[in-house]
Every structure is written in C-alpha cells, then in structure tokens.
Amino acid sequence: MNYKKAGRYLILGVLFFLPVTFLLFLYxxxxxxxxxxxxxxxxxxxxxxxxxxxxxxxxxxxxxVLGFLGNNPVENNITASNLKELVYDKFKGFxxxxxxxxxPNGTEAAVEKLKxxxxxxxxxxxxxxxxxxxxxxxxxxxxxxxxxNLDANLATSxxxxxxxxxNQRGRLDDREDNEKxxxxxxxxxxxxxxxxxxxxxxxxxxxxxxxxTEYRQIRKGEFxxxxxxxxxxxxxxx
Numbered sequence: 480m481n482y483k484k485a486g487r488y489l490i491l492g493v494l495f496f497l498p499v500t501f502l503l504f505l506y507x508x509x510x511x512x513x514x515x516x517x518x519x520x521x522x523x524x525x526x527x528x529x530x531x532x533x534x535x536x537x538x539x540x541x542x543x544v545l546g547f548l549g550n551n552p553v554e555n556n557i558t559a560s561n562l563k564e565l566v567y568d569k570f571k572g573f574x575x576x577x578x579x580x581x582x583p584n585g586t587e588a589a590v591e592k593l594k595x596x597x598x599x600x601x602x603x604x605x606x607x608x609x610x611x612x613x614x615x616x617x618x619x620x621x622x623x624x625x626x627x628n629l630d631a632n633l634a635t636s637x638x639x640x641x642x643x644x645x646n647q648r649g650r651l652d653d654r655e656d657n658e659k660x661x662x663x664x665x666x667x668x669x670x671x672x673x674x675x676x677x678x679x680x681x682x683x684x685x686x687x688x689x690x691x692t693e694y695r696q697i698r699k700g701e702f703x704x705x706x707x708x709x710x711x712x713x714x715x716x717x
Contacts, residue, residue: 514689519669528609538641541641542575543641546638549634567606578605579607582608587610613633637670638673649669650682
C-alpha cells in the first residue's frame with residue numbers, strides 16, 4: 480500500500496515540476512531575445528490618404544503591415560490572399576495591429592471586389608485600404624528602404640513592417656547560420672515577399688512576434704533599450 484502511495488506522489492511530483500522546469504528554461508529566451516532591427520526611420524504617415532472606413536487611418540501608434548497593390552488590385556489577389564491567411568488571420572487579435580494597403584484613387588470598385596474574394600464572411604476590421612494620388616503613393620514608398628521598386632501600376636508583392644514610431648523594421652543581417660559560418664556577405668531584409676509563402680510563414684511571422692514581445696515588455700517596464708545596437712542605422716546606410 481505504501482509503495483502505491485509513494486508511486487502516486489512521485490507521479491504527482493513529476494507532473495508538477497516538469498512544467499515549472501520547462502518554464503524556467505524558457506524564461507531566459509523570452510527576456511534576452513534580440514529586438515527586431517530598425518532598418519529605416521521617419522517613414523511617411525498617410526494622413527493625406529482617404530480610407531475605406533469612417534475612421535481615419537494612420538501609421539503612428541500602430542504596428543502596421545504596409546502594402547501596395549496598385550491600379551489593378553484584383554490582379555494581385557495572390558499577394559492579398561497570402562497576406563490575409565498567413566499574417567492577418569494570425570495577428571489580428573493583437574492590440575494596435577493593422578494591415579494597411581495603399582491604392583490609387585479610382586480603384587474603389589476593384590478594392591470591393593478584392594475584399595469579397597479574400598474575406599468571405601471573416602472579420603476585416605483591422606485591414607484597411609487607403610486611397611491616394613500616384614505621387615502620394617510614390618512618396619510613401621520612397622520613404623521606405625527597399626531593394627525593389629514599385630511596378631508601372633504602383634504595385635509590389637512585398638510588404639513592410641512599420642512600428643508605432645514610424646520606424647521600418649526588418650533584419651540588418653538576414654544570413655542563415657551556415658552562411659555566417661562561411662563568412663558570406665551580409666544580406667539585409669527590408670521587406671517580405673507575399674508570393675514567397677515560406678518567407679511569410681517563417682521570417683515575417685517570427686519578426687512580428689518579436690516586435691509584439693518588445694512592446695509587451697515596454698508596457699511592463701521590462702524592455703532594455705540598450706539591447707538595441709546603436710549602430711543599426713549606421714550599418715543600414717553603408
């Protein structure tokens with residue numbers, strides 16, 4: 480009988496201490512992570528654009544995924560669908576998160592058609608299309624760091640992460656560990672290609688989680704700003 484009791488207590492002890500031990504292993508990882516790099520500052524806000532809702536849409540004080548779908552947004556439905564399914568659906572519950580898509584004036588009907596294609600009956604409250612002139616769209620895009628340009632229709636399959644202070648976030652060193660070991664040239668990541676599913680599912684999702692962790696720690700007073708490299712922007716400009 481005593482053996483049965485001892486065995487039962489042993490099992491209960493293991494069930495109690497195993498999760499605690501696991502959390503202790505996780506604790507350093509959650510508090511000593513590397514913040515998501517600032518790759519560019521002073522991204523232009525979008526106050527001059529009109530939105531498809533009654534609320535004014537701005538970038539300041541939001542965590543924004545910013546995209547450009549151009550004159551023919553329906554033709555870029557793969558970009559929009561991947562972004563919706565792999566990013567928006569995953570993060571739409573996070574505070575101050577939004578997806579903002581810039582499109583030219585006159586595309587309102589095409590935008591409604593695209594929204595019907597990608598949404599079904601799902602909630603798009605935190606996904607906004609905003610309309611502006613071609614020059615206004617180009618000005619916002621030119622305020623971003625990018626390895627590519629908008630096409631002739633003012634579109635790109637790439638999207639950008641903008642933080643609450645209008646900083647563009649990304650990776651100053653996007654090399655894999657094996658590339659670093661071989662001293663391959665540094666490769667920077669300024670934007671995320673929505674056509675590349677693996678890039679969105681892995682890199683972009685991870686980077687957004689890191690950014691949300693940063694802001695959660697700021698709210699709790701746990702974020703150490705000295706952990707960000709002071710040379711981030713200097714390295715970006717080289």
